[in-house]
Amino acid sequence: MAQRHPDPTDTPAVPVTGDALAGYLRARATEFLRALRLHRETGGQSGGAPARARAGAGGVVGGTEESVDAARALRRSARRISGSLHTFRPLLDPDWSEEMRPELAWLSGTLGLEHAYEARLERLLLALQRLSGAAVLPGRTAAPAAVGPGGGPDRPAATAERSALTVGAAKAGALLERQLTLARTRAHSTALQALGSSRFHAVADKVALLASEVPLAPAAPTTALHTLARAAEERLTDAVAALPLVTAGHPYNAEALVHGLSPEPSPHPQDGPWHQVRLLLRLHRYAHEVLHGTGTAAPVDLRLLTAGQALNRHRDASEAAAAAAQAARTPRITPATAYALGVLHADQRHEVEASRFTFQQAWQKHTANAP
Amino acid sequence: MAQRHPDPTDTPAVPVTGDALAGYLRARATEFLRALRLHRETGGQSGGAPARARAGAGGVVGGTEESVDAARALRRSARRISGSLHTFRPLLDPDWSEEMRPELAWLSGTLGLEHAYEARLERLLLALQRLSGAAVLPGRTAAPAAVGPGGGPDRPAATAERSALTVGAAKAGALLERQLTLARTRAHSTALQALGSSRFHAVADKVALLASEVPLAPAAPTTALHTLARAAEERLTDAVAALPLVTAGHPYNAEALVHGLSPEPSPHPQDGPWHQVRLLLRLHRYAHEVLHGTGTAAPVDLRLLTAGQALNRHRDASEAAAAAAQAARTPRITPATAYALGVLHADQRHEVEASRFTFQQAWQKHTANAP
Structure with a gap:
């Protein structure tokens, strides 16, 4: 051995x-x-x-x-x-x-x-x-809604509060x-x-x-292409293994909004490893294209595609949440504006969490199907 | 037939x-x-x-x-x-x-x-x-954290923003x-x-x-007790059947926060049917106690218990979310306070959604096991 x-x-x-x-x-x-x-x-x-x-x-x-x-x-x-x-x-x-x-x-x-x-x-x-x-x-x-969600007309006070928030x-x-x-x-x-x-x-x-001409290195071994593609896949697999996938696989784990009120304006540090996996997954896909071609006849792992899309959504939601938090720091905004931005921030952080869940599901199916 | x-x-x-x-x-x-x-x-x-x-x-x-x-x-x-x-x-x-x-x-x-x-x-x-x-x-x-989530010391500007939000x-x-x-x-x-x-x-x-003495109606049929208990169960089953359980069974369906910025200060109207099921489930449980006793030897459906607890959590989170939204309407609060209340509101609405998911799962197992 x-x-x-x-x-x-x-x-x-x-x-x-x-x-x-x-x-x-x-x-x-x-x-x-x-x-x-x-x-x-x-x-x-x-x-x-x-x-x-x-x-x-x-x-x-x-x-x-x-x-x-x-x-x-x-x-x-x-x-x-x-x-x-x-x-x-x-x-x-x-x-x-x-x-x-x-x-x-x-x-x-x-x-x-x-x-x-x-x-x-x-x-x-x-x-x-x-x-x-x-x-x-x-x-x-x-336009403020004329009729409450309950279907009935509202007290004047409630109507005033309502338009305030719609304005928010x-x-x-x-x-x-x-x-x-x-x-x-x-x-x-x-x-x-x-x-x-x-x-x-x-x-x-x-x-x-x-x-017209690709500057290849002289005397590269024939098998190196596969070995290098395999190495790219292993970098991906290792990075995925380091992700908190067990947590991500539990719906509503509330992980993405932890520190949702922590005052760091940049995207959450917990998002970093997921962004990294997104890049490695892309590299793996390109390496796959090199080996198997890009035509319609080329084999495509749909689950891997889903996983990649989930990580794109993860990135987008993460950055959108950060933009909402950043906007809430604008001086002289009204409380109603700030409240709306807070709800929006949390909403996007939940999109982050949802994307991780989707990734976990797709990845699980992908590895279950892997040779 | x-x-x-x-x-x-x-x-x-x-x-x-x-x-x-x-x-x-x-x-x-x-x-x-x-x-x-x-x-x-x-x-x-x-x-x-x-x-x-x-x-x-x-x-x-x-x-x-x-x-x-x-x-x-x-x-x-x-x-x-x-x-x-x-x-x-x-x-x-x-x-x-x-x-x-x-x-x-x-x-x-x-x-x-x-x-x-x-x-x-x-x-x-x-x-x-x-x-x-x-x-x-x-x-x-x-206390504002001395060190950023990234672990390193922060720029002075970021620190200022940070304490602002921690204060929020x-x-x-x-x-x-x-x-x-x-x-x-x-x-x-x-x-x-x-x-x-x-x-x-x-x-x-x-x-x-x-x-000492229960005022029973004269000449009630012997079988009526079971029939009435069954009727209570049917009211529960019918109310559950009217719930959007398919949606609730999809994690991260984002349903509970729809209209999260709609300006109704009272709990969301979409919560009403769930609250109603919570009450009917309780009545069903009491009827079950009448028939089967309340002692430790009495049969207890753990899934039904879980379903009931999920609906309690649903009610609590729904009312907590409404309280956060209500607090955000307080005059003269700062934008940072309002932002925090917005995040909090959305967080609790997601608890609402999570509770519905838990209920759906428990109910599904309960009915799969029912005679």
Whole structure:
């Protein structure tokens, strides 16, 4: 029993060599260039603050819907190239790889920020709407309900209290709208500047080279691809094993809102390990794509997909909760606004908890099904 | 198939007659009188505002712990007599029964209020403590944590924000303490007055008579006891069937916080059917006690017990959430206080949702096991 970890990937059913990695990287680079061309053609760099009418389209540096899609495709390719450089580093020219990675990370980070603020605002406004049972979307005045939930007319006093709180939800919405739109506008400008910068042009040139030739390291062993993919999976498995999954699997464990009134404005430290798993799951998925392809015929583990989506929701809710808490620190807000933001914060923290539960369920099914 | 509901209780394994009801009522009446005597002996009517030191003991009109227990026993017996009069009404003298029921309801309601306010305050302070990770119990100043959740020292700005919010939780706790203690003191006075009133003495006299002789209706059929108990169970089953149990069985359905920002200060109307089931479940349990006895040998359905406890928690959390929302309407509170109350409200609404989930699970197991 000297060999403790007999590695099944030493004898893959279908031999996969460095060619698979090169092919994958070339394809992603080509996608990147296509997205960049489309983005330029569709007026992506026309500038100006994002119009509200485009909200929800998910767009960076937007003009038309096509340019929004193009920007998303840019980020998508950049993430995959960057992730593959990380996982399969020993197979690639080290100098080139070390230089390329941080530039791609900068690019997808910069391009993603505007969309992130936009999605966060939308999530928070939808939650406010759900919580108050009234439209609090910007531009509309929240109309106080004429009749109580009980169905009957109310005492005048109750009606006065009611409109005060309805105003609270509307004011909270307006405050979040103001703050997140400002952040989004700034992110928009930053992204515009980035796309016009010499730094960006240098990345684009490197990706253009990558589309024709992938700088593989000399003499990498044939089996290394599988071994490295397996290592990425093990990093994921280890990180998941360190998560409090037993707690997460108990519905309504009330864990996510512990310290909900603790005054740390940044996302909860307890969220960190989950964010980390989210990134490792993504790397694992990209490595899987390298080995098995990205086409419709490629095998997809739906449970792993569900798990990944749960972690995306976890991240989004975590950041939305932090944004609500942050907004509550704005000077001179009314108590009604602050109350609404408190309810909203707790609501989003429960979304965090719900996402962990969903992840736990999906992961459990995934591992039960694993070979 | 003319007989659609073949009633198994028509041929009970052990024949139970009106005697069982009379015995049950006599026993409860005796308990009532014993509790009343104990309550008087232990200084229950010594008066004065409840001292904080007794908080958590659950007591009405308290002095010693014994008098608190005695008051609880009084309520317990009154509820059981009242419930049995309701369920088995056709077996009892109608005039006597009609006169007795509202008086017992008045008594247990009046005696229960002080305890309810006390328990509500304790629930809310514990929740605040859990949410803020700091002691916010009255009399203590909430100490701002010296070190951030991340473990490292913080920027001065973050520390300033932090103490602001810790103060928010502490202020929210102090506000709730003030409001609920006032309500409790009033309930205490009301209970004291009630226990000294001629109305109470009239009830006590009636219960004393009941302890020796139960006014049964003449010529009630032997099988009626089982039939009436079955009818109480059917009322429960029908009410449960009308609950949104499918939704409740999905963890994190986010149903309880819908309209969490709707401005109705009273408990959510969606809670009503659950409260109703809680009462029907209690009546069913009392009817079961009449038929099968109350001793340690009596069969107890643990799942039904769990279901009942879940509904108690549902009621408590619902009322605590309403108290937090009500406190947020206090004029001139700070935004930090209002924010903390908003988080607290949402937290308790999630307790409501969690209780429904627990009930759904217990009820499902109960019915799966039913004959």
